[in-house]
Amino acid sequence: MNNKNNYVLEMKKISKRFPGTLAVDCIDFNVKAGEVHALMGENGAGKSTLMKILAGLYNDYSGEIYIAGNKVELYSPYIAKTEGVGMVYQELSIAYNRSVQENIFAGDIPGNGKFVDMKKLRSKTLNALSRVKLDKKIEPSTLMKNVSQHESQLIEMAKVLKDKPRILVMDEPTSSLSSTEVNMLFDIIEELKKDGMAIVYISHHLHEVFKVSDRVTVLRDGKKISTCDISEVTKEQLVEMMVGQKVTDFYKQHAYQDKGKILEVSNLTRYGFIHEVSFQLSKGEILGVVGLAGAGRTELGRCLAGADKVDYGEIILEGEKIKLGSMNKMLSKGIAYLTEDRKLEGLALRLPNKVNILSSIISRLSRFGIYFPSKGKGVLTELYQKLSIYPPDPNVGTSNLSGGNQQKILLAKWLSTKPKVLILDEPTRGVDVGAKKLIHETIVNLAKEGVSVIVLSSDLPELVSLSDRVLAIKQGRIIAELQEEIDENKILLAANG
């Protein structure tokens, strides 16, 4: 037994390799009983991967894990669960058509013999709900689809807690909560701490970490930077640890001159997602939009592009009020939106590249309703040169391309429409460094040509190097605007509100 330090969880020299990258590189991590240990880092730092190893989702990690002093091998979610690891996921897995009680006790519904005992199920559910202080608010038989997001998060927690785990992992538990709800969550965490539970708390929100945690571990690029008591560090120090040394002038900052307003958005609202968002955009400006997960960043982009229905609000493009409508309509007015999920929403992977690129301008290449793909040859060669897409043959199937080149194809698809306003949602997600640089150069060149670009991104260096102005969005509202001397620390602090 080597739990002389009272560690409930010890992870020693944990590594996990994904094709091409070492996602987690030799990390030591431990948690005491009755402690909240915050895990911080930028996107891609390895937090989620480390915790997924703990939850048993990967069976090919290297290193040793001890729970309460005993060595365990967490090769499946079920083993992890029986060893006492409880994980509240960022994306909730909810059976929306079923009731609260069935969701909590899915897998082991109480009853006598083969039959379900509804009374027992109800009382047990109330018992589980009381740990998250919902027992007086929610009737166990309510359908899950009629429960609010905040409540379903707590219900998910109740579901994990009913198995009496030793270690509770919470991955961004507050991403979709309002401040009062966050305080309620903290009360619950405080109570669990008193019961001696070891809690791992993953969050981007600095003030939450300072409020709730005892110790903090910072990861960067798959490596552990430091573990320290929360009382020993300041906000600024933490941010510096997360961001690391500045990659100075990796891309040249785009010098932008005001060429006049092109887009004016006022009071754009989609109930439950974005609320009364107003901003202006100049010609040739690159506007960065930053926000934590669930802040409404993507939703803003989708609403502007007409992909989602807007409940009210106005969009004025070049002094002309646009009737909010479909994506097609917006495209014809010159607003294009590049989705963050290129595989699901962006590209038809099985089709050749030329079809993918030209798919957005079919009507322009048609005469009298007949489509002439040969007319698009000029567009294709131009875009292929501009973006140096490899392989340079437009007949190749898109699925054969690397992630970076697929992203270039997606960008080419929207560039072919010659947009006035280009909305890019995570333009360089899952893209190698070379392609990233090229995409960034393309964006800057576009801006020089007078196209206005809105970059929605969670990649801070990207926002710093590209944007002329950054809007921070939180809970669907714009909470800050950064104009001059943008750096990562400022953006991170702004996004945290």
Place this chain on the structure above:
Amino acid sequence: MRKFNDIFKFKKCERSVLFNNLNSNRIYVFAVLIIVIMTMTKPEFLGSGNIVPMIKTSLLPIMVGIGFTYVMIAGNFDLSVGAVINVGAAVVMGEFNRFFAIFGGDAGGTKAIVFAWIIAFAIAILAGIIIGLINGLLVAKGKVHSFIVTIGMLTALSGFVYTYCKGNTISADNSLFVNVLEKSLINIPYLKVLTIRFVICAIVLIFFEILLLRTKWGRSLLIVGSNKEAAWHSGIDTDKKIILSFVISASTATLAGMLFAISMNAAVPNYGERGINPLMLVLASTIIGGTVMTGGSGSVVKTAVAVLSIQAIFNGLIMNGLGFDVQVLAAGILLALVVIYESYSIYKQVLNKGVRVAAELKEKRKKLKQATTT
């Protein structure tokens, strides 16, 4: 103006709770409505001479609907049921004739008849179970879409039945049992419907309703259908549940086909290929009966009520002097309406949720404002 709009929408979403409850039990409202309309146009509609045959013809689709509902609840489709009915019918008849001959034919007496029927029953049900297993394994383990698997199965089985019957109608060589199955137990006008076939059907229906709603197994199946991923993370063996749902579907369809063939004393290889296909009838009934097309919610009894309602529509149309063509049209329009309505209500739900969140936020802001002013 906007304020007014918000308040209006908020109230609308309060109303939606009542609406949701009504919506989940819509089939009962629908059934009552049809009965009222049909009785108003033709009072004879409620006569025992009309009701009894109507229920008797509904027994086949009701039985098939049980398994079909199970599969749909688990999030899949079983389109092979149409052919499985014919397999059940043909196999039970064919095997009876074969074993009846082996046991000595009419010379063997009642004993030979009973034994032959038992063996034929066993073989037919076994065939059904095997078909269900193949479907289920291909869907759950082979990860092939259920549409493809079961349509393939449908085609293959149709071919099998034709070969098995050699294109002919098969009748039992001894019709003793046939009469027993179809004879009314009580000779009172409305209760004439109580035949052994009816009783079997009712027992199976109630058994599967209880299995679905009152047992751990059934409840787990509902969760699997609602969110497979969540169910798997909760330690439910999702593959096993899906396979079993297909087995139930194929077995109930076989049983339905067997009972139908015996009561008619004829197994027709192309039953359902002309006229209203039992598959389409069952599909429509399951959806109209409130089973969610993506899985996770539904009820066997509601499907049965939906079958009866649709039969009542057909029946009423005939009584009002309309032909077969109008029946098919009516069934099609009804199904289309329900499907459109389903997708509309999903859209509505999302909208309501958004409006509600906005209303909650507004309330909070109001409270904050009050707190700051005082």
